[in-house]
Amino acid sequence: MHKTTLAACAALVLAACATTPGKKPESAGPAAKPYSYIEDPYPSTYQRIPSAPVLLAGATVLDGTGKRLESADVLMLDGKIVAVGAKLEVPADAVRVDARGKWVTPGIIDVHSHLGVYPSPAASAHSDGNEMTSPVTAQVWAEHSIWPQDPGFAAALAGGITSLQILPGSANLIGGRGVTLKNVYSTTYQGMKFPGAPWGLKMACGENPKRVYGSRGGPSTRMGNIAGFRAAFADAAEYMKKRKGGQDSGKDGGGKRDLKMDSLAGAINGDIRVHNHCYRADEMAIMLDLAKEFGFKISAFHHGVEAYKIADRLGAEGVCGALWADWWGFKMESFDGIQENLLMVDRAPGGCAIVHSDSGEGIQRLNQEAAKVMANGRRIGIDTTPEHAIRWLTINAAKSMGIEKMTGSLEPGKMADVVVWNGNPFSSYARAEQVYIDGTRLYDRNDPKLQPRSDFMLGQDLMQGEAK
Amino acid sequence: MKRPSMKQLAAAGALCLISAGALAQDLLIRNATVHTATAQGTLQGADVLVRNGRIAAIGRGLDGGNAPVLDAKGKPLTPALFAGINDIGAEEVSGESATVDSHLALGSGSKDMQVRPEFDVTTAYNPESVLIPVARVEGFGWTLLTATSTSGGSFIGGQGAPVRFDGSLDPFGPKVLFISLGADGANLTGGSRAGQWMILDQLVDEVRGRIAPDSQFALLTPAGRTTLAKYFGGGGRVAVGVHRASDIRRVLRWAKARNVRIALVGASEGWKVADEIAAAKVPVFVDTLANLPADFDQIGATLENAARMNQAGVDVGFAMGSDGSHYARKMRQLAGNAVSYGMPWEAALAGLTRVPAQAFGVGDQIGGIAVGRRADLALWSGDPLDVAQTASQLWLDGRAVPMKSRQTELRDRYLHRAESALPPAYSR
Numbered sequence: 001m002h003k004t005t006l007a008a009c010a011a012l013v014l015a016a017c018a019t020t021p022g023k024k025p026e027s028a029g030p031a032a033k034p035y036s037y038i039e040d041p042y043p044s045t046y047q048r049i050p051s052a053p054v055l056l057a058g059a060t061v062l063d064g065t066g067k068r069l070e071s072a073d074v075l076m077l078d079g080k081i082v083a084v085g086a087k088l089e090v091p092a093d094a095v096r097v098d099a100r101g102k103w104v105t106p107g108i109i110d111v112h113s114h115l116g117v118y119p120s121p122a123a124s125a126h127s128d129g130n131e132m133t134s135p136v137t138a139q140v141w142a143e144h145s146i147w148p149q150d151p152g153f154a155a156a157l158a159g160g161i162t163s164l165q166i167l168p169g170s171a172n173l174i175g176g177r178g179v180t181l182k183n184v185y186s187t188t189y190q191g192m193k194f195p196g197a198p199w200g201l202k203m204a205c206g207e208n209p210k211r212v213y214g215s216r217g218g219p220s221t222r223m224g225n226i227a228g229f230r231a232a233f234a235d236a237a238e239y240m241k242k243r244k245g246g247q248d249s250g251k252d253g254g255g256k257r258d259l260k261m262d263s264l265a266g267a268i269n270g271d272i273r274v275h276n277h278c279y280r281a282d283e284m285a286i287m288l289d290l291a292k293e294f295g296f297k298i299s300a301f302h303h304g305v306e307a308y309k310i311a312d313r314l315g316a317e318g319v320c321g322a323l324w325a326d327w328w329g330f331k332m333e334s335f336d337g338i339q340e341n342l343l344m345v346d347r348a349p350g351g352c353a354i355v356h357s358d359s360g361e362g363i364q365r366l367n368q369e370a371a372k373v374m375a376n377g378r379r380i381g382i383d384t385t386p387e388h389a390i391r392w393l394t395i396n397a398a399k400s401m402g403i404e405k406m407t408g409s410l411e412p413g414k415m416a417d418v419v420v421w422n423g424n425p426f427s428s429y430a431r432a433e434q435v436y437i438d439g440t441r442l443y444d445r446n447d448p449k450l451q452p453r454s455d456f457m458l459g460q461d462l463m464q465g466e467a468k
Numbered sequence: 469m470k471r472p473s474m475k476q477l478a479a480a481g482a483l484c485l486i487s488a489g490a491l492a493q494d495l496l497i498r499n500a501t502v503h504t505a506t507a508q509g510t511l512q513g514a515d516v517l518v519r520n521g522r523i524a525a526i527g528r529g530l531d532g533g534n535a536p537v538l539d540a541k542g543k544p545l546t547p548a549l550f551a552g553i554n555d556i557g558a559e560e561v562s563g564e565s566a567t568v569d570s571h572l573a574l575g576s577g578s579k580d581m582q583v584r585p586e587f588d589v590t591t592a593y594n595p596e597s598v599l600i601p602v603a604r605v606e607g608f609g610w611t612l613l614t615a616t617s618t619s620g621g622s623f624i625g626g627q628g629a630p631v632r633f634d635g636s637l638d639p640f641g642p643k644v645l646f647i648s649l650g651a652d653g654a655n656l657t658g659g660s661r662a663g664q665w666m667i668l669d670q671l672v673d674e675v676r677g678r679i680a681p682d683s684q685f686a687l688l689t690p691a692g693r694t695t696l697a698k699y700f701g702g703g704g705r706v707a708v709g710v711h712r713a714s715d716i717r718r719v720l721r722w723a724k725a726r727n728v729r730i731a732l733v734g735a736s737e738g739w740k741v742a743d744e745i746a747a748a749k750v751p752v753f754v755d756t757l758a759n760l761p762a763d764f765d766q767i768g769a770t771l772e773n774a775a776r777m778n779q780a781g782v783d784v785g786f787a788m789g790s791d792g793s794h795y796a797r798k799m800r801q802l803a804g805n806a807v808s809y810g811m812p813w814e815a816a817l818a819g820l821t822r823v824p825a826q827a828f829g830v831g832d833q834i835g836g837i838a839v840g841r842r843a844d845l846a847l848w849s850g851d852p853l854d855v856a857q858t859a860s861q862l863w864l865d866g867r868a869v870p871m872k873s874r875q876t877e878l879r880d881r882y883l884h885r886a887e888s889a890l891p892p893a894y895s896r
Contacts, residue, residue, distance in 0.1 A: 152760055327794075338875045364759075368855050375849075428805055428807070429804065431808060460767045
């Protein structure tokens with residue numbers, strides 16, 4: 001009975017709030033402050049950097065919606081895509097970029113990064129990605145761990161990354177909230193925070209939580225993992241009930257505020273996207289049932305090296321697979337990895353395949369990861385066009401993160417997040433030549449002034465050439 | 469279920485390709501773009517004739533007699549590639565310690581370092597590892613097994629050797645000694661990299677008899693003394709893992725003074741001292757994707773490392789910085805990206821073929837397409853350094869290797885699962 005009530009209640013809530021982005025705090029005084037599970041006391045201060053209008057002229061354009069245009073122009077104005085096509089009306093002050101022979105794509109989006117929370121160099125003092133003090137730490141926010149000076153942001157930018165989600169690690173069953181950033185250096189993380197992007201909630205199945213907590217009070221088994229998830233969401237359901245039947249009313253509810261429960265309630269309401277680290281097919285199936293039991297939706301399974309075994313179900317349930325091209329064998333739950341995993345998720349009816357990195361190296365070349373998948377497909381007679389494959393690292397990632405209305409494709413009105421490549425991006429030899437974020441060129445391979453460096457890298461090479 | 473041996477598999481694959489009755493190790497590959505990885509460079513539209521598992525002739529319009537013929541249709545043919553410096557066959561699942569034999573930690577839990585250079589990881593090598601077919605279907609034919617340093621062990625990891633993926637139990641080239649210097653090894657030498665030089669000198673003293681075997685300062689067993697005596701006398705290659713420019717300079721100096729033949733592995737800051745490395749004629753194995761300042765030894769890491777060292781005249785090969793066993797196939801991506809950042813294509817191919825073969829003492833057998841060498845060859849769908857292409861066939865000693873792995877079996881089982889009402893477990 002308990003279960004039925006909850007699910008019905010949650011379904012209502014889901015329908016009501018499914019696409020609400022992060023809300024700004026209301027301006028009322030602290031005493032009368034309205035209450036919300038997704039109130040943001042650490043709001044984005046990101047502001048796009050002004051730029052003249054830009055016309056990329058004569059390129060091969062993969063627009064992220066599945067279309068490929070030859071000899072096409074892309075016009076950006078006031079931070080937005082204005083038009084993609086031929087014979088565009090161009091403002092007089094537009095900067096014209098000769099993009100003949102180049103390929104233009106939406107900015108690359110990585111749904112799974114630990115830049116800033118596990119930065120380079122890997123100093124023990126900066127190892128801030130896993131709050132390994134309890135198996136459920138839904139109350140922690142990855143954004144509060146981000147070191148904005150991670151040199152990895154610059155490297156990712158050179159690989160075309162314009163937006164990325166920073167997640168907590170996978171030591172915990174529920175590791176906390178992830179945050180989406182624009183890949184623009186700032187002194188504070190708030191200055192990078194993607195305005196209006198929902199938070200993610202990081203959950204982890206399998207070996208990691210039971211390994212970390214096996215000798216510290218549990219869980220020490222997979223059944224313990226599932227019991228841990230269920231207990232947490234049962235608590236959240238009760239918490240929501242106390243607060244007016246689970247409605248996130250924006251008004252003050254009764255009882256003490258619980259930051260951990262806020263995150264879980266936000267996930268049940270659909271305002272916080274659930275990103276679930278899960279490798280094995282059978283465990284993903286358990287998690288899909290568990291999500292139904294407690295009335296939340298899993299946005300994407302991350303890593304999912306066995307997603308190919310249940311690709312049809314993932315497609316049917318509208319759950320994305322955020323995957324590597326070919327990682328395998330580093331632990332038992334990754335032993336069945338194959339190079340066609342992403343391809344098989346993609347081919348299933350309703351399938352949503354995403355190339356993700358989980359790596360400071362991989363994030364620099366998600367295009368090459370996609371190229372590997374395409375090549376392995378060709379080997380078995382399955383061809384993927386570039387205009388389709390680009391979706392794996394742009395719009396599909398954006399969908400899973402809840403930012404697809406703002407970025408992820410080159411459509412009029414969207415953020416002008418754009419990459420100009422030296423050729424077909426799906427190759428070892430592909431290089432991003434220019435990267436635009438909100439219509440402003442913030443990386444240029446041929447202009448050292450547009451190759452950002454973090455504070456950390458300054459002055460490291462002053463003795464260069466003097467060493468004897 | 470009984471698994472067929474590698475040799476049975478290889479034979480089965482060869483039979484698929486050629487007519488029954490012919491010698492499996494005879495073959496004429498016609499009309500290939502032959503990247504010889506030798507001074508011959510690339511030969512367009514060339515034939516390669518294989519006799520008894522060896523390359524018998526290279527040229528146009530060769531007469532293969534009754535050897536089976538394969539038309540390469542102009543596709544690239546290269547030597548079977550070098551899979552890197554890793555533990556293929558000495559680890560199965562990285563996270564399961566019972567399946568990992570790549571390092572020795574006799575001193576686990578003790579504060580005293582155990583120095584056991586006689587540790588030989590090749591005696592753990594399993595030629596039936598599932599990692600081997602996974603590497604082979606990507607065009608890789610051999611690897612350098614490495615003994616890695618670990619806590620409870622020593623910054624001298626022990627010995628490895630080149631192994632070919634032909635099912636052989638034993639290595640096919642000379643042993644290599646592995647040493648880890650810099651921050652990676654410092655936790656094994658009292659917390660300071662200076663301890664590494666101190667202990668290396670102490671070991672030299674011990675090998676040369678200046679520290680008696682029964683001295684309380686002796687660190688080695690008799691077998692360890694014999695082993696080190698060989699390498700310290702220039703009698704074998706020592707692969708030194710090191711990144712920081714200053715450490716590289718010191719190890720070059722040390723090797724010269726002690727007459728030790730070294731290779732550098734890692735060398736993220738090698739470009740800073742490329743001229744010195746070139747002058748010392750020391751080969752270097754780099755991870756070209758390691759451009760982040762991953763630790764304080766690699767602040768100067770750059771994507772142009774390989775290109776700059778090659779430009780300075782260094783013999784540059786490739787090796788992955790981590791996870792090099794399961795992802796050995798990523799070695800091609802390392803080479804391709806080196807090209808993307810300025811390394812000549814032919815030099816990058818050499819980094820996957822000639823350079824490692826010569827550095828590790830097997831250059832007379834493999835690493836180039838030349839008459840008399842083993843017919844260890846790979847045919848490609850296109851540019852072998854581009855991740856957009858794949859291997860279409862691998863030959864070892866002229867025998868076609870089955871292009872199957874545990875991964876392709878899993879792929880085929882689930883790709884075709886809708887074709888049967890029975891659960892996937894019933895498909896073969």
